[in-house]
Amino acid sequence: MNPPTLFPISWFATGIxxxxxxxxxxxxxxxxxxxxxxHWLWAAFRDWSEERERLTSDECRTAYALGEADPxxxxxxxxxxxxxxxxxxxxxxxxxxxxxxxxxxxxxxGL
Numbered sequence: 533m534n535p536p537t538l539f540p541i542s543w544f545a546t547g548i549x550x551x552x553x554x555x556x557x558x559x560x561x562x563x564x565x566x567x568x569x570x571h572w573l574w575a576a577f578r579d580w581s582e583e584r585e586r587l588t589s590d591e592c593r594t595a596y597a598l599g600e601a602d603p604x605x606x607x608x609x610x611x612x613x614x615x616x617x618x619x620x621x622x623x624x625x626x627x628x629x630x631x632x633x634x635x636x637x638x639x640x641x642g643l
Contacts, residue, residue: 538569539576542601546594548580570607577611587615589622596625600632609634616640 538558543549549557553576561572577595581587587595592615599611613636615621616629630641 538572540602542598543573543576546598548595548598549576553579570604573604573607574610577614581614586620587618589620592618592621592625596621596629605634609636612637613640 538561539549539554544551544554557572557576560575561567561569581595584591596612596615599608599615602608602611612629612632612634615625616637617640626641629637632638
């Protein structure tokens with residue numbers, strides 16, 4: 533798998549992955565073909581998130597929107613919930629999440 537195949541262009545545009553990190557994850561994916569693409573996308577997302585001590589409000593907005601737009605409902609929901617659990621998650625994202633059509637996302641807003 534080459535990086536553009538594994539990662540959507542939007543992930544590069546938002547800075548969630550770089551060409552270098554995408555190449556690394558693509559290499560990992562090649563050595564573990566039994567893991568679905570979702571596994572590597574989630575790993576890359578968590579890697580990006582953990583590199584920051586705290587996500588900024590803009591990073592929260594961007595990551596939430598990326599999760600909401602992801603065609604893989606499971607991955608997208610996990611990304612959205614991860615953002616909502618950040619102390620720095622802005623209120624506008626929480627308000628949007630409270631009206632989500634995804635039960636897990638709505639539930640997180642009530643914590």
